[in-house]
Amino acid sequence: MDSSNWQDFLASLGARLEAGEACDFGDAQAELKAAAADTVLAPLTQFGVIRATGEDAASFLHNLFSNDVQHLGRERAERCGFCSPKGRLLADFLIWREDQDYLLQLSSDIQPGMLKKLGMYVLRSKVKLSD
Template sequence: MTTQIARLTSRALIRVSGPDAKPFLHNLLTQDVETISEGQLRFGALLSPPGRLLFDLFIFGEADDVLLDVAAERRDALIQRLSMYKLRASVAVEADERPVLVGWNGAVEGFAVDPREPALGGRRYGGEVETNATEDDWQAHRLTVGAPDPTADAPADKTYPIEANFDLLNGIDFQKGCFIGQETTSRMKRRGTIRNRMMPLEFDGPAPAFGAEILNGDLRAGEVLSGRDGVAMALVRVDRLDGELTVDGRAVRVRRPDWLPPIPNGATPSEG
């Protein structure tokens, strides 16, 4: 299978630099930043104080700085929010104009392995790299693997990170100590079962509208999120997946990705 490489114009970079860069981010994000090494890539998020997703991001260690790979449409908003938290910390937060590249279907030299799931390939920031695929190709591959795109699938401050599978995709370090929204996130983990999860939804034909209701008989079983012909991401009730599911009268089926643990008795574990 030919390795594919694409540039993601939907993603953009923020550079956080200065003596306090790592501890500053470490105290805010769901991921351990203090121990990140040069060339290492981690996945995480900035949450609201009540524990809902505000920004999904990748964290990349450089020699002296930390790069944040974020949704391009939300980069300015994240820079503004980080600047608000800065107070007296010795850090600089600024846009970095290097491109975001992804490679999949085989190892690619110079690409850091995607920390969520190896099948997603790797990511690279900057450099002269020839592309042979489009961002649309990448989105199709992402849906095949079954990984949500939190920016597309989870409107800001509406979704809990565990509902978007951050606990199963290495997006939360529960051992690192405090971060914004930790109390709610840790409480959901301790309970051991999650009511809603994002999972791929398969069907024939074009994707239903964003927000379309998924029914199990007369019971609401979830809603459709972003998608394309044949497959979409959906937020589903894990206790209502048995039986015939429909959207707008059309038969649909939920597919459990390989990386998602089995769902026992209508519940799903909060970590793999």
């Protein structure tokens, strides 16, 4: 779903939008109470996702990230880091598996740069990265 369709969908549910982001759905106090007691719909537009597919995806990501990606189970997600060669943290994100694919959820403002940076390491690996 592209961003304009998503914004239309949120508006149809009564969202008050500012700069393309949902601020609330009319009654912030009631929303807070509902979130504490029930299941709620919350737009996560501040996040982006990178998908890694291919037969080398696990070993490719395992060699670049701080976690043991090769043994990541399908039933869990983990916080993970991507560091510079000097060990400085460049990005942190949530990683999980969906069938044979790996998904990285990270801040949408660093997602394009991270996709480009990871793409530099693909070389001959049988991996496809997409957003």
